Amino acid sequence: MNLIKISYLLESEKKFPKMAISSNPTQDTQGLAGRKLVDRYNRNLNYMRISITDRCNLACIYCVPQKLIKKLPHEEILRYEEILRIVKLGVGLGIKKIRITGGEPLLRKGVYDFLAELVRIDGLCDVSLTTNGVFLAETVDKVLTAGIRRLNISLDTLNPNKFRYITGEDRLDAVWRGIQAAHQNGIHPIKINVVVLKGINDDELVDIARLSFSYPFHIRFIEYMPIGRTRKTIGEPILVPEIRNLLRPLGPLLPVENKIYDGPAERYRWEGAAGEIGFISA
Template sequence: MLIDTHGRIATDLRVSLTDRCNLRCTYCMPEEGLAWLARPRLLTDDEVVRLVRIAVTDLGVTQVRFTGGEPLLRPGLAGIVARCAELTPRPELSLTTNGIGLARTAGALREAGLDRVNVSLDTLRPDRFKALTRRDRHREVLAGLTAAREAGLEPVKVNSVLMREINDDEPAELLAWAVRHGYHLRFIEQMPLDAQHGWQREQMVTAAEILRKLAACFSLTPERRGQRGSAPAERWLVDGGPATVGVIASVTRPFCRACDRTRLTADGQVRNCLFAREETDLRTALRSGASDKEVAALWRAATLGKKAGSGLDDPSFLQPPRPMSAIGG
């Protein structure tokens, strides 16, 4: 197992397949984009599948989520999914995406073995979407969501980040829309993972604020009081259910104590925390001829040193050198 010194066991693997993205969201990267990883530094398809296999068969991972950057930009994505779906025991396979291109690929991904998707969408207004992402592709995201639902990639989850004086007037509108379409909406507090290092705590829209705005329009009842487990989202029944809404409060209500995640970057580095400043290089081990057993040992050692918490509440907190697009969600 992947166990740390605090007794937490990592069973959820986030695999970044690329650091590239076809949006330029203001809270993630500058308008001109970033210096992408050179192709030789990226894990090959075979290397990705091998590391997922080691995680699943040797280290007890039961859930695998493919992320980016934007994972739909990865050539061979469906093949990677299909090969991972053939593993024994079979892990649950999911994808986090901005939804652009999902209308074309949802059916093939479902056929390959993908179980479900999370789609990022911060606004229902096309003009606001264009200002936030610096791209006029709102319609494509909505089409991707529809295609995912029709392909059976359910539950279809929608992730929304609210930003003060930008889209913080939309939570009730977003929730009403999600309930109407059968999507599972989750609001996420903006985290200090932007490439510009411009995040400011006082500008962040907090979970408490989001819930107050939702409660003005909906009746919210805790879904499982005291039984959150390792799930990052606290969830509430909307108007008695069955619809729910979730809030991921990584900053104001951290869930580090129950964290069960391990992360693999597109260039083969293991990160034991989203906010870690240290990484363990598995790519070099793979390319130097390391056995599965040796790679697994490196991964276990990386997990063992996981800190008790993210350190976000510490005044001395330093943002990770890598932005979210390079780490993987």
């Protein structure tokens, strides 16, 4: 899976004036037939990740730096129409998979109508949503109505005190209710993203991984990648080989074959488990 990232902002209104939205749905993609997006290694790019907002209702210690990031003014944020135009252009160049992220995307006004329009774009094979899950229990019906069937949900701990320490908010119950609501409403796969933090949550990786025995979740253990100065001290990153070693008490891992539009995770499962786990290097 090769990825291209699209920002939610225009760097400067003077430098990059707002795009004119074509009234002809085929006009933007004329002349793209047969052309593909390729990187410098001549690999075709087929996966686009789009951040639609820089706002978030949590402040995770590995995400929000010590000096809080200044929020962008509304006029510097791409309109939904502009994002949809970019996606259509991307599809014309070989993009097949889209993931919507933030910030927290469910905070942005009009997001459900936008998702519904996005899912309807011809040529896309996979549209997924990344969320922290706080609002999901109350909004899962809207997510489903919009056509989203794949979710990535952040969950770094099962301990309420640690959750408050990591995110700055006491919302673990809300996140778990959101995960349960998504599961009960048939969303699949539900990917649980776990950033492994030395001295914080590395003592409960077995408990988190054990969820895959009872639920068909895809649990992804992600190496912590230091970015800037964080608000709290985080130890040196725990790399994938050590994460795997910490999970040895659960038994031998069985490899799971990656499919054409899968992400970067190395996939595994335990015998008899309903779900699977994966490892993502920084």
